[in-house]
Amino acid sequence: MMSEVRERMVRSGEVDLCAVEYGDTAHPTIILVHGYPDSKEVWTPVAERLADRFHVVLYDVRGHGRSSVPTPLRGGFRLEKLTDDFLAVADAVSPDRPVHLVGHDWGSVQGWEFATVRRTEGRIASFTSISGPSLDHFGHWIKQRLARPTPRRTAQLLGQGARSWYVYALHTPVLPELAWRGPLGRRWPKLMARAERLEPGTYPTGSLPHDAAHGAWLYRDNVRPRLRNPRDDAYAHVPVQLITPLGDPFLSPRLYDDLERWAPELRRRTLPTKHWVPRTRPDQLADWISEFVLAHEGVDTGPPVGTAAIGPVRKSRGGRPSTSSARLRAAYAERFAGQLVLVTGAGSGIGRATSFAFAEAGARVIAVDRDAEAASRTAELSRLLGAAAAWAEPVDVSDEQAMDKLAARVATERGVVDVLVNNAGIGMSGSFLTTSADDWRRVLDVNLWGVIHGCRAFAQQMVDRDQGGHIVNTASAAAYQPSRALPAYSTSKAAVLMLSECLRAELSAHGIGVTAICPGLVNTNITATAHFTGASQSEQERLRAKSSRLYRMRNYPPEKVADAVLDGVLRNAAVVPVTPEARAAHLLARLSPKALRAMARIDPPL
Amino acid sequence: MAAGLSAELRGFQAVQRLAYECAETVAAQLRPGTTEREATRALRAEAAARGVRDWFHLPFAWFGDRTAFAGFRLPTQFFPTNRQLEPGMPFILDLAPIHGGFTADIGYSGSLGPNPLQDRLMADLREHREFILREVRQRRSLRQIYEDVDRLMGRQGYQNRHRAYPFGVIAHKVDRVKERRWSPHIAGFGTQSLRGLANDALHGHREGWSPLWSPYRMSDHPPHPGLWAVEPHLGFRGTGAKFEEILVVTDSADPEQSAFWLDDELPHVKRWKEAASLTEAKGGA
Structure with a gap:
């Protein structure tokens, strides 16, 4: 399955980004963006599975893996700068054709930013989001629930609030860095293997302590400003495929309830897994990504599976099917397609x-x-x-x-x-x-x-x-x-x-x-x-x-x-x-x- | 068969064709957004324009998953609703006009734009048409035929949806009806026709047969001579398909003459013939 891997450095502003490419450059380009605390290697299993049909590109987000670190750290990880990085990589690996974007965790949070800002229009053909909401949508989600706190909405708010404990922790100064560079960084691979039921000893990167320490600035630079003042125009200008792991300990599936409002062309998929899907379910991810990419490459793959039979489902105002049987059928299609x-x-x-x-x-x-x-x-x-x-x-x-x-x-x-x-x-x-x-x-x-x-x-x-x-x-x-x-x-x-x-x-x-x-x-x-x-x-x-x-x-x-x-x-x-x-x-x-x-x-x- | 029909049968045949013409005309007019009520109104108007005054039953129209009677519990759910037609949706038009004292009762299945699933159901109904005729000619009990049709549907992978009709009938008798100046209807059914059915039921009860071809003991008798409007209705998840047309049953000893479909020039029969000749041509090539 291993195919030839080519590495290159891409200059973006003051940082150098390390990108690797798999597969034939003539094929449609897919850029996979990793999350926190990861580096591009988290995507390797998926990239290998896609390499025979696609031109697959992974890159280390600034401050992670082999990419260089912005100085100073504060302000160096703002989403605007991360968008510059993405565009620099996209221009380097696919100057003429738009790319297909896939993001996991913070990669997906970034992906939402890329898919909703104007300056990337025409550079992205599709976006697959895994376990990472748009901070702007998240901000609106919280505001809505605070504005009309019905019991259900309050429960949703509290539920997500409890799942976000690590976000608060990362906002404390110095301590997270100390922990990551110290005991947490050493124990993390084992903890993760146990939590996600992964083979012990397969953790893909050695740069974890530094990645995790630098990456804390992803949160500090973006979370508070965006949640406080979410953009009102964060509409996706590309088709979006949302893959939701239902057992995610950090993100409630409820976060995406109103997503049809922001992403008019939305396809939902669910997985009965925890957070690190690229490592635990590479086969399923590769299948769904390639199907979605081909459907938006002008390649005729027939009608999208799982929706042909459902036919025109009457949608409620929120965009989700209104009757309970239609909702069930949608849930089946999201899971079994x-x-x-x-x-x-x-x-x-x-x-x-x-x-x-x-x-x-x-x-x-x-x-x-x-x-x-x-x-x-x-x-x-x-x-x-x-x-x-x-x-x-x-x-x-x-x-x-x-x-x-x-x-x-x-x-x-x-x-x-x-x-x-x-x-x-x-x-x-x-x-x-x-x-x-x-x-x-x-x-x-x-x-x-x-x-x-x-x-x-x-x-x-x-x-x-x-x-x-x-x-x-x-x-x-x-x-x-x-x-x-x-x-x-x-x-x-x-x-x-x-x-x-x-x-x-x-x-x-x-x-x-x-x-x-x-x-x-x-x-x-x-x-x-x-x-x-x-x-x-x-x-x-x-x-x-x-x-x-x-x-x-x-x-x-x-x-x-x-x-x-x-x-x-x-x-x-x-x-x-x-x-x-x-x-x-x-x-x-x-x-x-x-x-x-x-x-x-x-x-x-x- | 058409050449040798008696004047009476020709009368029935003419109304049946008239009814199918109405259905085809209205089916061609259906657009996205048309409601069931609008479709039935159009059917009534078409029939009235062709001189229809009385009805065995007023037209029905079912769109989408209502073609398979999904979630039907009350008889009132058969009546047309404001369900709107959408591209690819299956529909069924069912009307029973009376003209010149002759009754027809027909069912027309189609879809707005292509619907391969319903096409498949319609194609599979062909077997039922042949099967029912064969078994009636063998003079098997109507109840047994009903159960055999059930089994055939099961083998095909479908559900029997005519069970949802009143008394679960797969067919009912139709007859001549006196023409009156005033022809009221009760719950969509013409009073003259209801009277006819009630009369048949009374006679049948004494003689041991029933004008309703049902899965119950009352239908445990060989086919009774007369005209039967036969309506096998297939349902497959959210899609339904049916045809309905008149089967003539006589007391002739000749099997060919003892039962026959009144008309072989109906839209669904023609569609099957075309499909058959097409596959033959393909096979030949």
């Missing part, structure tokens, strides 16, 4: 609905089903719904070798799966005494071993990539609700539930979430294909028809289960009971298991 999602049992029922829901959010969908025709139908409709791409894979989940082959094929052709939905399952009903060993084998092979094979095949890939991911296993309300009619099925699903919980504990260390979905009675064809043990052929048919009719009368649509799946991934929920009866049973299992046991004795009216 472009992600690789694999769903087993995608040929019908909950699996198919789940594939469609991910497709609508703009994900890349792999529909796996035993029934090749049904799988390809799901893939085809997924594409029509707005999936970035969709493929069908006719594989039987109970076949270990086939699953391993599938995992290998997916890894080489499509990459590492971001969300795995182990959904394939079969129904089986009938008392324990009539359930033969073959029946047991059949139901466990699909319902339990299918999930095990799926997890084994794909979890290792997720762990090896070390950039997060999510596994969803479809259990059932039968997993915690005993029933004399469903011994085999309930056993298989209870195993899936426990497997999910154990796996969740194990994989949480790798930032991979595991969710068990417990649907309940859902109107799918599971009843029409279920096996009723100990029943003759004609009796089978009658029972299938009868139970199908029962489920149809209950009429809980698989689409709602699919929504629960997406929501569960979004919230990283552990166990999600879906239908009201599944939720009631889940509650009862805790409050009064005895009552559940009594219900288990009832023979269902079939």
Whole structure:
């Protein structure tokens, strides 16, 4: 992946800036600006991933890394001067064409300044902002909340106020410098590795103590004046992509609520991570950056993923969708657009609905089903719904070798799966005494071993990539609700539930979430294909028809289960009971298991 | 089939074509910002201009996700609203004019500008049209056919949205209606037609059949001779598509004559034929 790196010094006023370039200069230019306390090396993983398609430029902000330090420090870090630096670098590396700007943390704070001041017009083609608000927007955000302090707004204000503790600390004289040049500077790489779950010993720069000491002036020179007197004309003159890590300990996602007002062309993306996204999620960042850059390079990449299906959403005055369902769909699109999602049992029922829901959010969908025709139908409709791409894979989940082959094929052709939905399952009903060993084998092979094979095949890939991911296993309300009619099925699903919980504990260390979905009675064809043990052929048919009719009368649509799946991934929920009866049973299992046991004795009216 | 139609059937066919003409005319007039109410008003005006005095039911228009009856709980939600049409939005026009005593009931699906998803739904409705005719000719029970159509929709990946109609009907009988000078309607339905349906229901109740083709026990009987307005309605997330046209059921022993679609020159049928010849031409090349 390593490509040739060229270093050069760029003169800007009284300072020299150290810039490095990756990739062919004929390609569109992307300038990546680092934050605090970092240097350009924080971007190396992303730059390497973009270098084959783009001309990527990183530079050390003045006072950081190998760039020189302005004297005096006070006043040397004002945003106006940082804008001069950016323009100097842009002119040096791409004199004729506008550049695409990406900023993280303070790089993004600077980026907002570059994207909103007049003198950069025509020099920037697009701006991707990660974890760094515009100080002017921030100033207005605070003013608005102070002017009309409703309880919600006050809570938002206090929340962000608490997250900003380090900003106050950096305003004290001398102490921050002493700390950074002393113990904090030594311990920082370890602290960060622990907080962000990074490999220890991979901290990219040795110049940290100096960078961090100088960079304190970024805050001292800009924060107070800008928050006190925010510019009123800080409108972005370029398309903006906002990538928000939802677990950021320093910045509340609420900061960006009014952003549509300032950035008319805004695309939102979210990540379930903490602050240092360029180091923890380089793959996802590179994907989103390259897609956004190409879309604004005049290269036709088709309609933007994740919005095609949403169509014209009615926007409220603030610019965000007004109805709650539209807001949810927007949240799904922000999170899942472009992600690789694999769903087993995608040929019908909950699996198919789940594939469609991910497709609508703009994900890349792999529909796996035993029934090749049904799988390809799901893939085809997924594409029509707005999936970035969709493929069908006719594989039987109970076949270990086939699953391993599938995992290998997916890894080489499509990459590492971001969300795995182990959904394939079969129904089986009938008392324990009539359930033969073959029946047991059949139901466990699909319902339990299918999930095990799926997890084994794909979890290792997720762990090896070390950039997060999510596994969803479809259990059932039968997993915690005993029933004399469903011994085999309930056993298989209870195993899936426990497997999910154990796996969740194990994989949480790798930032991979595991969710068990417990649907309940859902109107799918599971009843029409279920096996009723100990029943003759004609009796089978009658029972299938009868139970199908029962489920149809209950009429809980698989689409709602699919929504629960997406929501569960979004919230990283552990166990999600879906239908009201599944939720009631889940509650009862805790409050009064005895009552559940009594219900288990009832023979269902079939 | 058209050549051998009786005078009566020709009458029905003429009204059905008239209704589709109205729908096509109004569909061509739809612009971004047009509301459902405006569309239904235009449909009424078009039909009145063609001499329509009475209605089986007044025109309906559904735009956007209302084509799939998203979130419909009350029957009043079927009535036209102020929902505005936007580029790319699907729409359905449904009208049932009566002219010269003959009733038609039609559904016309389209979209403002291209909508590949709805095109796909419409293309998949073709299978339903052939399937329903085949099963009716086999004289399967209407309830069974209903369930088979349900299964076909499930296989295709869609939801059955005609279940949202009153009584969940996929079809209902239409008949001749006496022309009166005054033709009032109740909740959008013409009183003359409602009377006809009620009469059929009464007779049917005695004889063991129903003028409403529903998923319930009342439809557990072979197809009853007469004219049935058949309206399979597919829903797929926020998009819906349907056609509605008259199926003629007779008591003839010849399967070909025992059931047939009244008219094969309707917009959706023509679209399918064109698409089929296009793919054939492509395959040939």
